[in-house]
Amino acid sequence: MSKRSATEIRQSALKTPTSLSSNAVKDISAAMTTALADVFALYLKTKNFHWHMSGPHFRDYHLLLDEQSEQIFAMTDDMAERVRKIGGTTLRSIGQISRQQRILDNDADFVAPDDMLAELRDDNKQLVDSLRELHDLTDEAGDVATTSLIENWIDEGERRVWFLFETLRKG
Template identity: 70%
Template sequence: MTADTIAAGHRPSGLRDLSAEATRDVGAALQALLADVFAIYLKTKNFHWHMSGPHFRDYHLLLDEQSDQIFAMTDPIAERARKIGSKTLRSIGHVARLQRISDNDADYVDPQDMLAELRDDNLRLTSAMRQVHNTCDEYHDVATASLLENWIDETERRTWFLHEASHKGSRLNY
């Protein structure tokens, strides 16, 4: 194998055990997931930066914590794609072409609406991760599936916190 072949993105088969189809499908799923993760990261930071109101401190800190957790997923997703012989994102434009989480460029968003929107986005992200997990299961890619299981749990936790913070409390039923 020549340096030109490796530079073109072709890896010797001895570096991975997944089929070409698995590399193609799991790699494409990871690229789209990574675009969604970057989109939700930036939206979470946007809302963190523009938070206001009587619960400013609590919400500001919550979103900062959540954005750190989301950003921590980016490098492992990209590196996993590369480990299996796939490519990954190259630019903000690439993110924009693949993302399924919508941006919010509004000048003002009510704090409760911010939390509700992020809750819904995290639900969508969980669903997307489950779809990637299904693709991994189809090709017996247990390493990628294992990473996803932890991220699904983290995303469900973020969703739960956002849900609890975004609705008016009611009497507890025990």
């Protein structure tokens, strides 16, 4: 009996059985992990703007962003666990999130409320667009469960875009 290295043992311990091809697992896991980095970035930006909201519509905007941040954060566990269910691995650190995120941070000392809402509207739309691309990948691979989850996330994202868009409309 041959001895396996510690690395081989660790790698095999994380290999969840799946009927998806190894290439599909690799591609979907990588794409989902990048999307997860975007979701964490969007979550933190939404909370940042929630914490730093000001102005005459403070309460309404503060509550809207709190609701949206909760919805965004709720995606994270489902995304990461879906990657693990198909036999992949996902995010391990804040550093990895910062290296993989495509949604840009906003570290400005002050952002006007309308600018906050417009930026979040655009970021949510960017996330929806990337989820559509991910949907194509999972659908092509026959990963019905991930595809179904993504459809719900797209719908939730479109709702956030819609609410932010309508909140910004004047008169």
